[in-house]
Amino acid sequence: MASETQTIDREQVAELSATRATGLRALLPKRLYAHALLWVACLIIGFPLFYALLVSTQTNSNVYAYQFTPGTAFADNWAKVMVERSIWRYMVNSIFISIAVTVGKTVLSLLAGMAFVYFRFPGKWIVFGFVLITLMMPTEILVIALFRFVNDLNWGNSYYALIVPFLASATGSFLFRQHFANIPAELSESAQLDGATPLVFLWKVLVPMSWNTIGALAVIQFVYVWNMYLWPALVIQGQDRQVVQVGLRTLIGGDASLSFGPLMLGAVAASIPPLIVFILLQKQFMSGFALTRDK
Amino acid sequence: MDSSVPLLISVVTGAIGAALIAYAFSRAHGNVLIGGAIGAIAGAAAPLIFMLPLNYCTFEAERESIDVAFGLLLIGIALIAVIVPVRWISMRLLGHQSVIARQIVPGAFKGKWTPWLLLAPTLAILVLFLYYPSLDTFRLSTLLARLGARRTAFVCVDNFTRLAQDSGYLNIIGITFFISIAIVVIGLALSLAIANLAYLPIKGASIYRTLLIWPYAISPAVAGIIFLLLFNPTGGLINYVLNGLFGIKIGWLNDPAAAPWAVIMASVWKSLGYNILFYIAGLQNVPKDLLEAAAIDGANAWQRFRRIVIPLLSPITFFLIITNMTYAFFETFGTIDYLTGGGPVNATTTMMYNIYEVGIVNNDLGKGAAQSILLFAMVIGLTVLQFRTTGERVTYGA
Numbered sequence: 001m002a003s004e005t006q007t008i009d010r011e012q013v014a015e016l017s018a019t020r021a022t023g024l025r026a027l028l029p030k031r032l033y034a035h036a037l038l039w040v041a042c043l044i045i046g047f048p049l050f051y052a053l054l055v056s057t058q059t060n061s062n063v064y065a066y067q068f069t070p071g072t073a074f075a076d077n078w079a080k081v082m083v084e085r086s087i088w089r090y091m092v093n094s095i096f097i098s099i100a101v102t103v104g105k106t107v108l109s110l111l112a113g114m115a116f117v118y119f120r121f122p123g124k125w126i127v128f129g130f131v132l133i134t135l136m137m138p139t140e141i142l143v144i145a146l147f148r149f150v151n152d153l154n155w156g157n158s159y160y161a162l163i164v165p166f167l168a169s170a171t172g173s174f175l176f177r178q179h180f181a182n183i184p185a186e187l188s189e190s191a192q193l194d195g196a197t198p199l200v201f202l203w204k205v206l207v208p209m210s211w212n213t214i215g216a217l218a219v220i221q222f223v224y225v226w227n228m229y230l231w232p233a234l235v236i237q238g239q240d241r242q243v244v245q246v247g248l249r250t251l252i253g254g255d256a257s258l259s260f261g262p263l264m265l266g267a268v269a270a271s272i273p274p275l276i277v278f279i280l281l282q283k284q285f286m287s288g289f290a291l292t293r294d295k
Numbered sequence: 296m297d298s299s300v301p302l303l304i305s306v307v308t309g310a311i312g313a314a315l316i317a318y319a320f321s322r323a324h325g326n327v328l329i330g331g332a333i334g335a336i337a338g339a340a341a342p343l344i345f346m347l348p349l350n351y352c353t354f355e356a357e358r359e360s361i362d363v364a365f366g367l368l369l370i371g372i373a374l375i376a377v378i379v380p381v382r383w384i385s386m387r388l389l390g391h392q393s394v395i396a397r398q399i400v401p402g403a404f405k406g407k408w409t410p411w412l413l414l415a416p417t418l419a420i421l422v423l424f425l426y427y428p429s430l431d432t433f434r435l436s437t438l439l440a441r442l443g444a445r446r447t448a449f450v451c452v453d454n455f456t457r458l459a460q461d462s463g464y465l466n467i468i469g470i471t472f473f474i475s476i477a478i479v480v481i482g483l484a485l486s487l488a489i490a491n492l493a494y495l496p497i498k499g500a501s502i503y504r505t506l507l508i509w510p511y512a513i514s515p516a517v518a519g520i521i522f523l524l525l526f527n528p529t530g531g532l533i534n535y536v537l538n539g540l541f542g543i544k545i546g547w548l549n550d551p552a553a554a555p556w557a558v559i560m561a562s563v564w565k566s567l568g569y570n571i572l573f574y575i576a577g578l579q580n581v582p583k584d585l586l587e588a589a590a591i592d593g594a595n596a597w598q599r600f601r602r603i604v605i606p607l608l609s610p611i612t613f614f615l616i617i618t619n620m621t622y623a624f625f626e627t628f629g630t631i632d633y634l635t636g637g638g639p640v641n642a643t644t645t646m647m648y649n650i651y652e653v654g655i656v657n658n659d660l661g662k663g664a665a666q667s668i669l670l671f672a673m674v675i676g677l678t679v680l681q682f683r684t685t686g687e688r689v690t691y692g693a
Binding site for chain 1 (some may be wrong): 348400401402403404406407409410411413414416417418420421423424425426427428429431432435443489492493495496497503504505506507508510511512513514515516517518520521522523524525527529530531535540564567568572576621625626628629632633647650655660663664667668670671674675678
């Protein structure tokens with residue numbers, strides 16, 4: 001009886017989807033409409049960066065004349081940005097700090113996630129709450145007290161101030177905890193039978209199974225650190241260790257008038273590394289987000 | 296100060312606590328006397344959270360009435376912060392439920408100290424660089440302190456209560472909410488509309504998604520720089536287009552009425568990718584059969600969107616409202632600093648920007664810390680609101 005109703009249901013569904021398919025074919029122009037609208041949306045969203053790229057080849061007089069073809073000042077702008085103002089130096093600093101924090105955060109979050117899923121210890125939920133509640137404490141709010149503390153540690157104007165405070169991650173610990181909790185317990189049981197230590201199990205079994213989560217977290221953290229602005233502006237003086245987001249300021253100050261070409265070249269250059277990371281890890285980023293959705 | 300003030304306060308809060316917990320016990324058929332005793336102790340102790348560090352200074356005779364009111368507000372907050380968890384724990388104990396959920400850990404490793412070793416780096420950093428500065432922010436907020444100067448002076452709650460009398464600061468709160476709400480409303484409406492097109496399984500969907508989501512990787516500071524060019528009053532493209540179409544030129548960066556909109560548009564652009572990403576994920580979760588059933592029942596596309604899709608997306612919308620609000624509160628700092636520098640005449644000075652100006656530029660750490668705590672309270676309020684609303688919402692389907 002049950003199987004009968006099921007077959008009937010299936011037939012009905014097949015019928016329905018058949019009518020839907022012909023319906024959609026009939027509605028082909030509607031899809032074109034969607035394509036057209038999406039194109040417009042992509043163009044509008046892409047336009048500011050595209051225009052910045054265009055202006056990075058131009059002089060101010062090109063800009064004020066609203067010239068929409070590439071100018072000839074790219075070499076001059078490049079010389080001003082990279083040679084005269086050494087924006088490359090800030091970019092190297094930013095790359096170093098972003099990679100250091102991303103790697104450190106991933107490792108610490110993996111360890112914390114492991115402790116929460118594969119161990120029994122008193123007060124686990126309190127410790128988990130203690131970690132999770134830090135999601136509500138944005139660094140920006142603590143910036144004044146943190147600034148004082150970091151100065152007391154004599155970390156002012158050092159890479160330590162840009163890296164160490166950001167190494168722990170509630171988001172990361174939480175993501176890995178969720179991910180590990182969905183991995184069958186048989187794996188760790190058989191690993192223990194084989195005499196694997198927790199770290200060996202983490203490295204040989206869990207990490208290879210977690211690349212999507214690691215990739216998603218890496219994008220979030222890299223972009224977060226790369227985009228930091230207020231904190232490095234406070235703790236770093238001078239250009240040796242400054243990050244690029246703050247370093248771009250040197251393209252505004254100092255001149256009698258603002259020249260847009262170098263400024264836009266700097267802005268575009270400062271956006272390339274996070275965009276590369278985003279595009280390379282896009283698949284992991286998107287599927288990682290799909291995983292975090294609560295069900 | 297009258298020395299009986301601390302006693303009086305604790306007697307009152309103890310009585311309130313005793314009444315609340317005793318009532319909860321009587322409803323749960325517990326022993327009312329024990330409940331009353333627990334409540335009395337918890338209630339009497341609660342005011343100490345704030346009043347021990349402040350030494351009851353808000354109730355000194357020479358204090359203004361606003362300081363007294365603020366002191367009472369603090370006591371109320373402390374009472375809620377203590378009574379709610381005490382009630383929760385005692386209710387669970389009454390129901391013979393364990394307060395700490397029993398741990399069934401299949402496949403657990405052995406080792407008493409290993410989990411603590413694994414957690415040690417994370418916990419150490421959170422304590423040193425998040426918890427300690429948080430507590431220190433509270434301490435600083437009661438001080439007149441400058442960076443580099445060792446001497447500090449205790450000023451009670453002046454850093455808070457002076458804010459309420461400062462019309463300039465009320466204006467800053469207004470600007471913050473105006474900019475934040477505009478970013479949330481415009482950003483979510485646009486991204487929902489775009490996601491509604493982009494989630495369809497059409498040809499090249501993944502390319503469209505990449506081309507829509509990438510601004511996620513752009514920094515707020517770079518958004519500020521690019522829009523500095525676009526909104527430039529003389530050479531900017533936006534005024535060029537507006538002038539060509541309508542013959543108007545707007546002083547985006549020097550007109551106090553227009554400048555907030557420059558910040559809003561730059562921020563909406565920058566956060567659009569993130570919002571579209573979440574809405575696409577949410578739309579893919581909407582059960583197709585529900586939409587088909589509605590279509591068979593004669594609902595048109597708009598009705599289906601309005602009555603089915605939007606309610607089903609409500610958890611994601613609430614999540615995005617909170618994340619966009621926090622974005623607008625904090626991350627817009629970089630955009631504002633490059634685009635308008637908080638001007639003209641403070642028209643784009645948000646609460647976060649003001650913390651920077653007061654606490655760092657003017658080196659008045661106490662005032663900056665007090666404003667941080669106010670902002671902190673708003674973030675916590677929003678987060679609690681999020682948990683309550685998304686917790687109560689019914690999600691249909693899978």
